[in-house]
Amino acid sequence: MNDRPYVICADDDRDILSLVALRLERSGFDVATANDGEEALELARARRPVVVVLDVMMPRLNGVELVKTLRADAALGDVKIILLSARAQDTDVARGLDAGADAYLVKPFKYTELAEEIERLTA
């Protein structure tokens, strides 16, 4: 256990997952990674994160479903959630935010955008 803020990242694309994890670790977060929604949910139940960064299109449990599950969970309902997706249409963004995500970033993204969102949400 350490005092760095705990962040969970989930993405089925391992390259992107490593990239985001590396970036967040460099920024001083304690990062756990998951390859799908189920894994991410298990991680979150094991230890409550400050922020979760989720891909939308994931096997087993997709990002939007995971957002709904988290929001319905008594212990995790108020965790900050950022969706990160290559699904760029307005309807996709609206679906993500309606499900209860705090932010929706479209891939490809600049790391500064993600950093700013995390900072805004954890301030």
Next chain:
Amino acid sequence: MTSKPPWMALAVGAAAIGGYYFLPSRGQSIAYVVIGVGSLGCFLAGVRLNVPDRLRLGWYVFAAGFALEVVGDAVGSFYELFLNREPPTPGLTDVLYLGGYPFLVVGAILLVQRVRNTLNHTVLYDTLAVFLAVTLVQWVFFIDRYNHAGVTDRGVRLVDMAYPAMDVILLVALGQLLVRYARNFAFQSLLVGVGLLVAADEIYAMKTLSYGTPRWLDLFYLGSYVALGVAALDASAGKIEPVVVGDVPRLARGRLALRGAALLTPPGVLLAEEAAGHRVHMSIGIFGVAIALVVMLRFVELFRDADRARAAEAAVRRESETAQQLLAVQNQRLRELDTLKDEFLSSVSHELRTPLTSIQGYVELLREDEGNAMKRGYLDIIERNSERLLGLVADVLFAARVLEGQLRFEFQPVDVGMLAHQAVEEARPRATRAGIELMSHDGAALQVDGEPARLSQLLDNLVSNAIKFTPSGGRVEVRTSGAEGFVRIEVSDTGVGLSAADRDHLFERFFRSQTALERQIQGTGLGLYISRAIVEAHGGRIGVTSVEGEGTTFLVELPARA
């Protein structure tokens, strides 16, 4: 085409008949024949003049009957003038008169066939019913009476009975003419002619039994001749054309009355005979049964037609239901295809963006870590090109949505001046690199209702184009202003310009100008297509003015926020 009826011929005929009554007896004998021959001449001349070859048969057959009547008259007159006595009965005159009737009847029926040349069941049954009713009346009141009139000579009695018998068929012919009534002068005149002939015969049949033929009856015969002659002289004689009637079985009121009258004839005759104290004929019963049978057959036919029509209607309805179901299935399939295509576009977009995310992300990371300036430069190039690739993906998908009519904008108040300023500032590094002077002239607050991201895209497209097509040392100016309910954006350059031919196609999808191709300036030909779509979705318009070699100005007008 309407032409004047032959009033002259009619007037001459009427005058001749009038004159006839002022002549002495012998003169009348001559005049009678003259009027008959004159009318027959008119009839033949009229047929030659007005009736086309293919329609003449009926007219000529009718004329043959007409001629026999006139010759009969002539023979009678010959007896009166030169032998000073009435022609013998039975004799030559009777043969001529009675011989003429079949020709008149057949001629009339042939003429009528032109009016409605399908002899369907309706006509057949109705004609038969009328024929039976007329025959009954004729038999009871006109023919059979000779059997009891005390005329002893059998030949005389037969001939006297033959006239009313002939009238039966002539009456039926008249009925045919009435049933198929055609609205023109020739037909009407023909009807009057045949009608007068029948009426005269009926009166004659009654009068011969009592007190001989009155002179006034000649008016009917002569009138009949004149009417027939005039009928053929009228131009409409050649145009007794089929009347168009529907094939739908129906209970026409006139025909219903006709059938009713036929049915009521036997009981009517029975009552009349009973009232007159005559012996009641068995023939009335026989005719009654026959008429009832014919009318019943007609109604059976009618019901069968109605059933057939109902069956046809049901078949058509079934067919249309099947077609509707097929249409519904096809619609459903189209909707599914549409969804599939949407899904495909989304997937393609997603699949292209995902690898680009990794490329851009790691390049960004590498560049931050890279100390070597030259290597950082290489990474810049990779980054710039992946940006371009990303822009291309976005443009292609956007264009696909424009084409689908699927653009959905969420409007909000936007300051166009500010957006233009941002677009210029973003493009400034590129302009500087290309050695181009980039200037912006912003008007006061210029508010429109629009989607900021799309309007930025529009401005970026126009500014990037201007920079791309302007050689080093040139100038690009962006000017925003407001006027008369519009916000105006002008992007002008001192670039290569456009030919008139290029200007016409500039806003079409995938269009590349000749200069762009010649100078190998990169692009997909989607930028201006998308720009126009964005402008039009905002209710505005976009245009271009250009002088080749001197420069180009794009002008956008968007409705100002009210």
